[in-house]
Amino acid sequence: xxxxxxxxxxxxxxxxxxxxxxxxxxxxxxxxxxxxxxxxxxxxxxxxxxxxxxxxxxxxxxxxxxxxxxxxxxxxxxxxxxxxxxxxxxxxxxxxxxxxxxxxxxxxxxxxxxxxxxxxxxxxxxxxxxxxxxxxxxxxxxxxxxxxxxxxxxxxxxxxxxxxxxxxxxxxxxxxxxxxxxxxxxxxxxxxxxxxxxxxxxxxxxxxxxxxxxxxxxxxxxxxxxxxxxxxxxxxxxxxxxxxxxxxxxxxxxxxxxxxxxxxxxxxx
Numbered sequence: 001x002x003x004x005x006x007x008x009x010x011x012x013x014x015x016x017x018x019x020x021x022x023x024x025x026x027x028x029x030x031x032x033x034x035x036x037x038x039x040x041x042x043x044x045x046x047x048x049x050x051x052x053x054x055x056x057x058x059x060x061x062x063x064x065x066x067x068x069x070x071x072x073x074x075x076x077x078x079x080x081x082x083x084x085x086x087x088x089x090x091x092x093x094x095x096x097x098x099x100x101x102x103x104x105x106x107x108x109x110x111x112x113x114x115x116x117x118x119x120x121x122x123x124x125x126x127x128x129x130x131x132x133x134x135x136x137x138x139x140x141x142x143x144x145x146x147x148x149x150x151x152x153x154x155x156x157x158x159x160x161x162x163x164x165x166x167x168x169x170x171x172x173x174x175x176x177x178x179x180x181x182x183x184x185x186x187x188x189x190x191x192x193x194x195x196x197x198x199x200x201x202x203x204x205x206x207x208x209x210x211x212x213x214x215x216x217x218x219x220x221x222x223x224x225x226x227x228x229x230x231x232x233x234x235x236x237x238x239x240x241x242x243x244x245x246x247x248x249x250x251x252x253x254x255x256x257x258x259x260x261x262x263x264x265x266x267x268x269x
Contacts, residue, residue: 009042009083011115011137015181017042018203023182023215025205026223029054029071031078033220038079043182043205045117045139045217046072048087049146053221060146061090065103072111084113085139090147093118097127104136117184119145121171125178132179140180140202142171143209144187155232157187157208165192169199176200184217185209187234208234 017023025043028034029050037044050071051057072086086107093100104116115137118124128138143158159165169192172183182203185193190210197204197213206213218235221227225240255261 006080008079008081008114011083011181014042014083015203018201018214023203023205025215025217026220027217028220029075031074034075034078037220038082041082042215043217044075044079044082044084046075046084046086046111046113047117047219048089049219053219053227059149061149063087063089065089065092065107069107069110072107072113076112083115084111085115085117086111086113088116088118093127094120094124097130100127101131101134101136104131108136115139115181117141119147120175121167122174125174128175128178128180138180139205140172140175140183141186142168142175142183142196143185146186155187157189159188159192168192169196172196172200172204176202182215185213187232208232 014023023042024040025045026037026041027045027047027049028037029046034044046068048060048063048068050067051060051063055062055067057063068086068089072084076084088100088103088107092103100118107113107116116131117139118128119141121142128140131138144155146155149155159168168188172185175183180202182205183196183200184205184207185196186206187208188196188210190212193204193206193209194212196209203214205215205217207217222231222235223238225237226242226245228242231237252261
């Protein structure tokens with residue numbers, strides 16, 4: 001009897017899901033979470049949100065290429081089914097398409113991931129085309145772009161004015177034409193998410209962009225309720241693990257202090 005062969009999702013398979021079936025995506029960065037997410041997610045994004053989730057940073061700007069590589073390897077090595085995508089860190093791709101290619105090839109070759117993600121619209125269309133033409137699959141990201149926090153000042157929803165709406169739609173069409181295989185659309189009105197989805201050939205993956213996108217993505221730590229800090233409106237908590245972990249550690253402390261742990265079954269004789 002042989003083991004069942006599980007084939008990892010490919011970029012063309014994700015692209016062809018448009019208008020056919022919803023794309024289930026999660027962002028996670030560690031072996032333990034990736035192994036579980038792999039059973040259910042079509043795409044696992046090793047996102048630079050790890051800077052805040054794992055390292056306690058205020059934003060994503062301090063995340064390094066080496067951090068992405070190490071966490072990317074952990075996720076790829078712990079998964080068999082999901083397409084693994086890795087964020088290009090801030091400052092590694094914006095000013096040169098040749099540098100973007102060099103960073104992308106290093107990340108993909110060292111991790112075994114299948115694609116990279118970058119934030120930006122029409123201004124990065126040439127870079128995206130350059131990468132795709134040279135064999136680098138690219139996931140786009142428009143709307144709220146966390147790497148541009150210093151321009152916006154804070155994480156806020158986008159597309160409130162007609163000018164903003166026009167710019168975001170132009171961004172979506174530009175990067176879709178440039179060759180992205182999917183587009184993350186973050187923190188825009190549902191009506192805009194719907195319009196973007198119908199305007200581009202690439203599948204859209206919403207995070208705070210409404211139900212009409214071709215798929216959805218959430219940060220695993222957010223949807224599991226692993227934090228007691230601010231949670232964005234678009235996050236639904238499917239568990240409240242923060243309180244469970246807090247209670248477990250509290251119980252452990254009490255048992256150590258009162259001598260209940262270790263008990264006889266935890267001791268070698």
